[in-house]
Amino acid sequence: MNPTYLIYTAIVLVAIGTALVLTRKSLLFILIGIELILNAVNLNLVAFNHLYPQNVNGQTTTLFIMAIAICETACGIAIMIQVARQYKTITPSSIQDLKEQA
Amino acid sequence: MIQFVFYFFIFLTLASAFALLFVRQILYAVLLLLVVMLCVAGLFILMQAEFIGVSQILIYAGGVAVLFIFGIMLSDKKGFSFTKVAYTQIFSGMGIALVLGSLLLYATQAVKKLPNEVKVKNDVQQLSFELLSDFALPFEVTGILLLSIFIGVAYIAGKTNHTQS
Amino acid sequence: MSQSFILVSLICCLPFAGMLMNLWLRKYVAYTSTFFLFIINILVFYFINQHETQIETSLIWFKLQSFSIELNYYINRDSILLLPVVSIISFLVHVFSIGYMAYEKSLSRYFNGLLFFTASMLLFVCAGNLIVIFLAWECLGLASYLLIGFYREKTEAGFAALKAMLLNRFSDLLLLSAIILMFAYYQSFNLKEIIDSQQTLPQLVGWMLLLGVLAKSAQFPLMNWLPSAMTGPSPVSALIHAATMVIAGVYLMIRLSPILPLSVLHGLTTIGSLTALLGALAATQQFDVKKILAYSTISQLGLMMAAVGIASPQAAMLHMISHAFFKAGLFLGVGALIHHLEENRVNKEINVQDIRNLGAPYKSYPYTFYTILIFSLALCGIPFTSGFLSKEYLLTQAWNSKNSLSIFYFVFIILTSTITVIYTTRLIVYTFFNKSKENFNSASSEKKPVFLFPLIALSIASFWWIINFNPFHADFYFFSKTTFTTPVWLTIGSTLFFPVLFFLAFRYFNSRDISNSPNQLLLQGFALDNLQQKLFVQPTLFIGNLFLSIEKKWIDGFIHVMAFATVLFSHIISFLDYWLVDGLVRMTYKASYTLGGWVRVSRSGYVQHYLFWFLFTAVLFIIWVLF
Numbered sequence A: 001m002n003p004t005y006l007i008y009t010a011i012v013l014v015a016i017g018t019a020l021v022l023t024r025k026s027l028l029f030i031l032i033g034i035e036l037i038l039n040a041v042n043l044n045l046v047a048f049n050h051l052y053p054q055n056v057n058g059q060t061t062t063l064f065i066m067a068i069a070i071c072e073t074a075c076g077i078a079i080m081i082q083v084a085r086q087y088k089t090i091t092p093s094s095i096q097d098l099k100e101q102a
Numbered sequence B: 001m002i003q004f005v006f007y008f009f010i011f012l013t014l015a016s017a018f019a020l021l022f023v024r025q026i027l028y029a030v031l032l033l034l035v036v037m038l039c040v041a042g043l044f045i046l047m048q049a050e051f052i053g054v055s056q057i058l059i060y061a062g063g064v065a066v067l068f069i070f071g072i073m074l075s076d077k078k079g080f081s082f083t084k085v086a087y088t089q090i091f092s093g094m095g096i097a098l099v100l101g102s103l104l105l106y107a108t109q110a111v112k113k114l115p116n117e118v119k120v121k122n123d124v125q126q127l128s129f130e131l132l133s134d135f136a137l138p139f140e141v142t143g144i145l146l147l148s149i150f151i152g153v154a155y156i157a158g159k160t161n162h163t164q165s
Numbered sequence C: 001m002s003q004s005f006i007l008v009s010l011i012c013c014l015p016f017a018g019m020l021m022n023l024w025l026r027k028y029v030a031y032t033s034t035f036f037l038f039i040i041n042i043l044v045f046y047f048i049n050q051h052e053t054q055i056e057t058s059l060i061w062f063k064l065q066s067f068s069i070e071l072n073y074y075i076n077r078d079s080i081l082l083l084p085v086v087s088i089i090s091f092l093v094h095v096f097s098i099g100y101m102a103y104e105k106s107l108s109r110y111f112n113g114l115l116f117f118t119a120s121m122l123l124f125v126c127a128g129n130l131i132v133i134f135l136a137w138e139c140l141g142l143a144s145y146l147l148i149g150f151y152r153e154k155t156e157a158g159f160a161a162l163k164a165m166l167l168n169r170f171s172d173l174l175l176l177s178a179i180i181l182m183f184a185y186y187q188s189f190n191l192k193e194i195i196d197s198q199q200t201l202p203q204l205v206g207w208m209l210l211l212g213v214l215a216k217s218a219q220f221p222l223m224n225w226l227p228s229a230m231t232g233p234s235p236v237s238a239l240i241h242a243a244t245m246v247i248a249g250v251y252l253m254i255r256l257s258p259i260l261p262l263s264v265l266h267g268l269t270t271i272g273s274l275t276a277l278l279g280a281l282a283a284t285q286q287f288d289v290k291k292i293l294a295y296s297t298i299s300q301l302g303l304m305m306a307a308v309g310i311a312s313p314q315a316a317m318l319h320m321i322s323h324a325f326f327k328a329g330l331f332l333g334v335g336a337l338i339h340h341l342e343e344n345r346v347n348k349e350i351n352v353q354d355i356r357n358l359g360a361p362y363k364s365y366p367y368t369f370y371t372i373l374i375f376s377l378a379l380c381g382i383p384f385t386s387g388f389l390s391k392e393y394l395l396t397q398a399w400n401s402k403n404s405l406s407i408f409y410f411v412f413i414i415l416t417s418t419i420t421v422i423y424t425t426r427l428i429v430y431t432f433f434n435k436s437k438e439n440f441n442s443a444s445s446e447k448k449p450v451f452l453f454p455l456i457a458l459s460i461a462s463f464w465w466i467i468n469f470n471p472f473h474a475d476f477y478f479f480s481k482t483t484f485t486t487p488v489w490l491t492i493g494s495t496l497f498f499p500v501l502f503f504l505a506f507r508y509f510n511s512r513d514i515s516n517s518p519n520q521l522l523l524q525g526f527a528l529d530n531l532q533q534k535l536f537v538q539p540t541l542f543i544g545n546l547f548l549s550i551e552k553k554w555i556d557g558f559i560h561v562m563a564f565a566t567v568l569f570s571h572i573i574s575f576l577d578y579w580l581v582d583g584l585v586r587m588t589y590k591a592s593y594t595l596g597g598w599v600r601v602s603r604s605g606y607v608q609h610y611l612f613w614f615l616f617t618a619v620l621f622i623i624w625v626l627f
Helices: A003-023 A027-051 A057-087 B002-020 B026-046 B050-075 B087-111 B124-132 B136-158 C003-025 C027-051 C077-100 C107-126 C130-148 C155-186 C191-196 C203-214 C225-231 C234-243 C245-259 C262-284 C289-309 C313-344 C366-380 C386-400 C406-432 C449-460 C488-510 C528-601 C607-626
Strands: C055-064 C067-075
Touching (some): A027 A057, A027 B002, A057 B136, B002 B026, B026 B050, B050 B124, B124 B136, C003 C067, C067 C107, C067 C130, C077 C245, C077 C449, C107 C234, C155 C203, C155 C225, C203 C245, C225 C289, C234 C313, C262 C406, C289 C313, C313 C386, C366 C449, C366 C488, C386 C488
Antiparallel strands (some): C055 C067
């Protein structure tokens, strides 16, 4: 039960989440990647809180992060639904409106 | 025994996360995410953060997974165009993820071994005290945030685009 | 300023006042003002005649350092005689014009011209300073020009005016030079000082003076403008080209005669005699009524000029005055006749001035006929007319003169008078006694007082009593008491000769039709027009064309080369501007555009690309922190 492994796990989760965010073609996958990264952060916080149990700041912060994560997911999916209505696609590479109109 | 459960959860987490990279069906991806979440919740409980673990199960398994499934229902339709992702993007994304992961692993080498066992008591009580005293304001703000997000999401998702439809 | 200065100025300025008033009071002012002028002149006439023999009065006009030009009058017996004559005739012509010009449109222009002329003539008569004389002289020329060209719609009127102007300018140039040389010689412009100095003019100046007055008085080489000037209205011909303006040259010569050198006097006699004969000859062949009278005027002016030449200015003066009355009368009479005939002609194409078309029965126009007859008799020199007496005086002076040319002149007078009788009779007969023509209706309209009053007044002034009570002695009332004797044979001879000649000529012309084949040389006034055309106009045109071609070839060529060079230079400048100055600017913006393009490539618009770059930067940051 060495928390060091949890930290390694968190790092791997971050890398996988990053890869998901960068490479997948669906907005849902991107959201899943973000969830993975946030979970890795939570994992880290809980592991360190386990090592230093004088206070429970780690766990408190985890709670807040969870709240914000659920907010972010809800927002993301709402936006995704709107995008699906608007562009008939949820592939981010098809949506280029940030670029100047060439 | 507990040691075994610990490593098993870690393994299951990493394996499901790794499988996420290669899954094409989005429903499977959501199920794999759910596995990851549950495993992480197990790890939280093993780390004496039972309240957090329970919250994780409640929120992610009960909330986020349902949200994702509704998202799939509302967006994944036939007739949508799925352009192929360029290989350069895949390789560069993978590459940057690998580099990032290995850099972070290298950075944690400095920590070396953390202390193995720490005797701590189970203190959900302390957590609740902290939340309602020191973190009272963020707690309230989070409540307001949740409310406004609830309204905002309902507004955004409910808005129909008349020009398109 | 003396009283007399004001009085004389008043004489000269009254017509100007009339001109000003004419601008808004129209035609009635013109003859009213000349009537007042006439009365004032009569007053001046008596005033001066009773008190003084001469008036010399002045006002400083402007100053040139120590030297001042004066506006002065010099009035002697000649001026005193001429002033009333001018004003009376001017007045009568104004009255006549009311009827004659009744149907014209620009009446105020016409009357302004007449008044301007009258003012200039009076100023000329009174002027006692060569500068003022020249000023008035030019004003006369201008008035003449304006009035000859009065009928603007007629092309030949414009050409006639131009011809008169040009010939007069030629003479005026010589006159001005003569005046300047006279100033150099006498150191004064003052006429009285010059004459009182008793110094004879240098030959050159005298001849220039002689040539200077030729055109104005229509003498031989420069006389052809006068017949052309007859395109003006008839009253204008009467006032300007018969009675007053054309005598200006003679009058100037009379004024300067005390200082003229002998050769110039001989020149005057020669030219005058020649002009008299040539004018009379030309008059015999004319068909235009007014041209006959114009040549007649030329001829009579020649006699006056010649009279000055034989040192007898008094004779010239006398003939001038009698001639002024009867010749003005002739022109007015002919004008009245033309006016009546124009109203009664059968169709509009009949030229009423051509004696071949005339043949108006004299019984239809009795007043016109009889007044014209009286004037004609005066012109012919029939006894009991003023013309007889003045001609008698001319002959006497020519006979008595010790001048070497006087016999020559005597013969010329007799010749000219004979021819004068012939052409005058021709005019009368073909105008009134030609029965075969039916160009005119017989309706009479001549009893208009505006026509009759001037004619009757002038015919009264054409009898012997305006010169002397004795119809056979030409001792004028106003001459100084130098008695002279006319040879008895001369009086008897001319008394018998001219009436007999008149009678014979009348019989001759009455019995035969008008000759339709005149002598072309005489008809065209000795081809002076052609001569002047060849001598002056064509060389001038040639020189003009020469300069034109030089201008076109060289000056325009130079300008074209300059223009070409300028255009070329501008092209070079524009090339440099396009590639150097603009090129720099274009290079700057193109460089920025290209750089921007490079930078813009990274802004792909894909969310994942942005994220990639964000993470790439994060990785770099981590590397920097760790190592």
